[in-house]
Amino acid sequence: MLDYLLRRLSLLLFMLFALTAFTFSLNYLFPGDLLTNFSGQVNTSFSQSQLLEEKYRIEDNILVQYSAFIGRLIEGDWGVSLSSGQTVSSHVALLLPATLELCFYALVVAILLGIPAGIITSAYHKKWPDKVISTLTLLGFSIPVFWLALLLIMVFCLGFGWFPMSGRIGLLYEIPAVTNFILLDIWLLDFPYGGQAFLDALHHLALPTIVLAMYPTTVLTRFTRDSMLNVLEQNYIKTARAKGLNRRQIILDHALRNALLPVIKQIGLQFSTLITLAMVTEVIFSWPGIGRWLIDSIYQRDYPAIQGGLLAVSMFVIFANMLADLTHSLLDPVSRNQSHGKV
Amino acid sequence: MAKFSLYSEESNRSPLSRLWRNFKANHLALVGLWMFIGLTLLAMTAPLLAPYGIDQQHSDALLIPPSWHDDGDVHFILGTDDLGRDVLSRLMNGATYTFGLSIVAALVTTVLGVVLGTLAGINRGFKSSILNHLLDITLAIPSLLLAIIIIAILGPGLLNTVWAIILALLPQHIHSIRNLVVDELNKDYIGAYRLDGASRTHILFRGVFPNIYEHVVVIFTLALSTAILDIAALGFLKLGAQPPTTEWGAMLAENLGLIYLAPWTVGLPGALLFLSVLATNLVGDGLRKALQARKAT
């Protein structure tokens, strides 16, 4: 296990290195002034640019520049956003939790719906529940997320008026930002006010969560189904059946454990898809998350912000994948013996 | 079918025709295939078929609802938008951009994927390990995000979107094709072929490719559905095709302001997008199932 951990750790370091090297090279790839791309400060006076050049080591070779870049990243100095004039790290700290919160709830919904649905389809293989659910997943798999969001808004927000269509909470609720995870922050408030706010926040969460959960739910359903069918074909299941166990016993006691192992890994992989879909969802539902900010930054050609946003999102995706990998191997010792670097 | 036939006819059929037979049995997949063919033809011939030009403005016919509506006009079957442009013509031309360009992007991705994936598959050792690590990183980043990064560097635009999507889809495809090649190379018949003294090219072209091309087609359909969704999503986010290009995602975003006044200008492009992704997925799914079924027999 230790050996395995070390190997994973070295892989993680390598990935972080490649990612930071890429982000660093973005400074050169982006159009615009190099110093501005680095610092986010425009129209600097001569003495200021001297200071900045010193700080960003523009005069030195690329390796020194890169190490200075890494140093700044670790210190939390991610530059200044061109459009807002505030530090990129403060934006990320404020916005990333909102995105994570949304993704987390969507993932929970996807797991709670997708896995049971997958199990049902495999249990009733080629019977009507299988056909219905499979068709539904195919539809859900094919629907463009932004169109789905618009349809839901048209029906449930504008048509019936059941749900609000933007933001995390009614704006008149003044929630002091402590963790930036809104439900947690509300939790810290007094009861009567906090209670109302909590309900309102859930109300706001409903539609974005459903939209965001659609794709991962279908993926998990299909994956669970395939994995279950695979397991159900194996000899030990046939043995169990021959022993006279009924379908419920076979599926719940024997097949499920083995079938869910690959699903766990898939859940981790879904997180990265979720973050991307969240970008679209955030734009439509005016969710104040990192995706909307990143896309706005691209419109405004706010290069320091794009860089910071990408770095934060990609880093998060990498960590999420790594975590899924670790959980998977914790539960499934066989996978630890996979050769290094093999995917 | 004759019960007592001496020679089993079916098993003598070519693998391809057996595949077709299995595929045909799946009605949904067949419907998908027809839709797919229809869309492809439309994408190729849309400018010729469309009744009006995409930028032709009829200033006397703004926001006319579709023709089945009471206020509709038969001259504009699907109505007009706020500049008096015929929605049907714009949607038809949109097929060229959204569907046609997606096919191009998916084809390029698949071809490049086959070349690079094969190279990755036949190489072993250090080189392969480095490549796999790099693939690992890019695999961790979803294609739409990667496309957004590339757009951030190249700047918004339809052509840039296509490049971005090709680059973004490539790692996944290199990876899956490499796996296909490696799996195939490890099979006994290839070993026997190698022992016979066949050269590397021989093994690849005579041994591996004929056995994996059907899977490559499945991979192609996956690439296609992702490409359609990504091109449209980028168009919708105003990072891809710019109005007045009739890409469906961009059209949807452009008409969003008319959602109360003329819901059809928002609903129709979305519906078409949905249908084209659905068709692609039906074909891909059908093909995959047919392959499984053939393997089972």
Next chain:
Amino acid sequence: MVTRMTRRLNISQRYKAITIGAVATLILSACGEVPQTKPTSKTQGIVYCAEANPVSFNPQVTTTGSTIDIIANQLYNSLISIDPVTAEFKPELATSWQISDDGKKITFKLRKDVAFHTTDYFTPSRTMNADDVIFSFSRLFDVYNPYHFVHDANYPYFQSVGMDQLIRKIIKVDEYTVRFELFSAESSLLSNIATDFAVILSEEYAMFRASQDKKHLFDTLPIGTGPYKYKHFLRDNLVRFHKHHAYWKHNHAVDQLVYDITTNNTTRIAKMLTKECDITSHPSATQLEALSQRKDIVVDKAVNLNVGYWAFNTEKPPFDNALVRKALAHSIDFDKIMQAVFYGNGIAAQSILPPSSWAYTPQAMPYYDPVKAKQYLTEAGFPNGFEMTLWAMPVSRIYNPNARKMAELIQSDLRQIGIRTRIVEYEWNTFIERIGRHEHDSVLLGWAADTPDPDNFFSPLLSCTATFTGKNPANWCNPEFDLLLTQALDTNDLKMRKFYYQQAQEMLIRELPLVPIAHGVRFQARSAEISGAELRPFGGVSLANVRKGTQ
């Protein structure tokens, strides 16, 4: 037990426009509740959906209408204001004023006991006095004012109307009296002092920030005298104001005022329908129909002094050639624009001044004639056309509800005379900044007046000084034109002023540094429960008297 104070202020007071146009807004009073420190339910506040982030919290340093709407009348007061009905000056922070016979000295008597905001970041120790007034105005032109150079000494409105060149000094006569001494008598000074830009800031707060060495925070964390005080601003998200309990005018402001920043037009209307917004700025003409069918939503309409125009960068060839500008102007089908962009809710421009201005004289406008346009273009030496950029502002304003769409219409019209156009869009603040640097070839923009004085349409927009401050989108500096403007300002004789402005209007249409396209009607959608949201013919929105609930 909760004590309720019910007060009736002014019952259904109807405004009728005399000089400016028609404003039909009902101001209803409602019951005021005993202030509570902590909001316990949603009803005690109002959400206003605004179309852009505020660029600053000090109206002195910006002319962006969306920003002024949010900050000016809510956080601050001016010395005097202009009555929207009679267009006469009204006392605000100044109780009275006196102009000397030569017109070069103006003395203001100040109101006593005007409290500044008490916030988390500053507690004032005194009420407003002459020092605050002197500080606020000297910042604009006095290089010795410690704050003059904060923000790169950029005070666009005051610089474009030349106010910084006009005031010689401001003297503190006593604690509550100040005297402005001018270099020359200028007829528009009082109306400039009455604009939303000329607010009174706290001198004590300024010194406090200076002692902290954090002068840059002075304009982002504001202290004023208005009915609301600053609480919180989250970019792209919201601005939160709380009630200023010690407001000098009245105590019936709502507890909380939240600006929901929603740049997208459609989303703003949708939020109105889902009741997430109580008031929405600038609903677009396409959606008015959908809104007016609803019983719970009221659309207010006000004639507004504004103009939407298409300006050419006259310093950049080929736009330095008046023939080219003429050709471009003749190639556009304005009727189509009026229909497709304004949906009939606008007035086609006959001059740069709107018909409701007293100096308005209709001009012979360029009309749609592609053949003639082509002819002019050939004459100018471009028989095969050329390529140009057309910048379309990304936000919806009264004078141009949908610049993108207008740009597409113009693009297709220009194609017919062989000109290839590329439409350029940026986020609003970036857009303004880049236009200020004159990066464009041509731009679709507009101007909403801050005062009823006609000079407001000329000096801030097309004078040479405006070119230097980056407020002149046509980049047009014509000494002859400037002379006309100065002559018009130097006299108090209304007839003479009208004469000069008539000449100025003629000259504009002759030279066409910009093509006036339309005068928009200002709309505001509000929930039927809301009353007292004042839409004014000039300047920003005032929410001082806004109420929710019907009583």
